[in-house]
Amino acid sequence: MAAGAPRIFVSHLAGVAVFDPNGDQVARVRDLVVMLRVGRRPPRLLGLVAEVATRRRIFLPMTRVTGIQSGQVLTTGVLNVRRFEQRPTERLVFGELLDRRVTLTETGEEVTVLDLSVQQLPARRDWEIDRVFVRKGRGGAFRRSKGETLTVEWSAVTGFSLEEHGQGAENLLATFEQLRPADLANVLHHLSAKRRAEVAAALDDDRLADVLEELPEDDQIEILGKLAEERAADVLEAMDPDDAADLLGELPEQDKERLLSLMKPADAADMRRLMAYEEHTAGGLMTTEPIVLRPDATVADALARIRNPDLSPAHAAQIYVCRPPDETPTGKYLGTVHFQRLLRDPPYTLVGSIIDDDLQPLAPDAALPVVAGFFATYDMVAAPVVDESGSLLGAVTVDDVLDHMLPDDWRETEYDLDGTDDGTDGTADDRRDGTADEGTDERADDGTDGEVRADGA
Known part of the structure; x- marks a missing residue:
């Protein structure tokens, strides 16, 4: 980025896409890594915590950032895909600095940090935090203060180096409010x-x-x-x-x-x-809140129910037609109406006349392999669970089946989506070439260890 480039507020970088020189998206920004320095010198921005497609978080040093513009980060295309590990001398901007209570040095007044701005130093490759956007008054995560807001130099506040108890979270959440x-x-x-x-x-x-x-x-x-x-x-x-x-x-x-x-x-x-129910059975996997309608309900009624934005796509994929009562466990289960069938019939059609009753529902004690086989055989995303008396107990969705078939630690495991080696074994952290500042540790970049080009070169 050219000298004299405008400052960038970090809230604008949350979730921003990272692109390689070919214009391919390779990651998204999840945090910024800074190193606090002694005295009142502004912190140095070491790099970005970026999340690649496999959900692995890696370190992207600022020496590999060629531009930040129009809501995107541009890189040289060389990534070190080793998992990011925070060092003791480093601070995460979103995770640790936003929402802190700090003190204005001139007045001694406590303020809340709403945002921070970063800027590239003229004629250098270094970046640093230069300004702090704060709000006066006490405003926590559950109430929004009407206090005055102002932007001050980094040197005009103190308190970032202290461990804070009861730190707020509203501004951190605001940066991620659009996340799934x-x-x-x-x-x-x-x-x-x-x-x-x-x-x-x-x-x-x-x-x-x-x-x-x-x-x-x-x-x-x-x-x-x-x-x-x-x-x-x-x-x-x-x-x-x-x-x-x-x-x-x-x-x-x-x-x-x-x-x-x-x-x-x-x-x-x-x-x-x-x-x-046993955990790995249809009864243990099911939800007790599927969409249940009586046979005299219409297609219009069914479409109105599945429009509920709080329903997951799997839950909204079909409705279950039962005799009263409508809450699980219901009266007699009559059959299922799939979403696609609802789109093909007139709104006044009774759902009782278009049910699919060919498929045998799952029994509550059906084991996980049986449930998985049912979904694979019939290409289903949800299935009814019915007891011996014919009452609907609930419904199993495909995401619940996958959740129990994957390893216990699958949420913490990165999966190789493109079938290539992720390059993590034996790699070293991506480092910057430079000297330590005031005796503190700094990420260095030797440009070789464990690197792969984002474009596959």
Whole structure:
């Protein structure tokens, strides 16, 4: 980037695509890595934490960044694909610096960090944080202060080097508000336990429920354990019943019963019903909240139900036609109507007249291989689970089947999507060539170790 280039606020870099010289997207920005320096000297921006297609987070040094423009980062095309590991002397901008309470040196007033700006130094390849955008007044994650905002020089504030307790999270969340739950879960997983708890506390119940469903089991238990019991019960109610039941099943019996007692009776009953089944069976995999309609409902009624934006694509793929009652366990299960069939028939058509009753539904004790075979044989994305009396108990979706067939640590494992070696074995961190500053460690770049070109060269 040319000397005198305008400063860039870091909030504009969250999730930005990273492109190689050929114009191919190779990663997305997930954080920035800086090194604090002694005195009031601005921190040096060492590089970016970038997430490649396999969800591996790598370090992209600023020496490999050739431009930041129009919402994109341009690189030389050479990537070191070893997993990023934070060093003791480094700080993550999104994860550790945003939302901090710092002090204005001139007045001694405490302010909250909303954003930071970075700028390339003239005639050099180095970048540093030069300005801090702050808000006066006390505003936490649950309320937005109306205090004055201002932009000051880095040297005009102190407090970034101190461990902060009770750090807010609203601005960190704002940078990732467009992320899918699975991607936000990946962000949380890579934060410190302290920061993870703060971000979880700042999320609303529905958003936190969606994110918890995508986190590894250890993270789920850790976050749930740090919530107030009443809120933990509310979050469990907001989760998909099968995921909530799986999480409850991992808790000590005393904690599980206490949370169930705080839940709404109907939700607690669903949880107990699901936990009664073996984990790797259709009953243990199913959700108790499929779309259920009576046979005299119309196609228009069915389409209105599947338009619900809170439904996953798999849950919205079909409806289940049953006699009353409509809540699981239902009356007699009559059959399924697939989404495509709903699009082919007039809105006034009764769903009872277009049901598919050819496929045998799953029994609640059907083992995981049987369930997987059903999906593979009939190209289904969801399937009904029906008991011996013919009542619909719930529905299994293909994502739940995959979740239980993959290794336990699949959420923490990067998969080689293009069939090539990821180059991680025996590689060294991508390093910058340069001297240490004030005796502190700095990433160096020798331009060789463990590198691969993003364009495959």
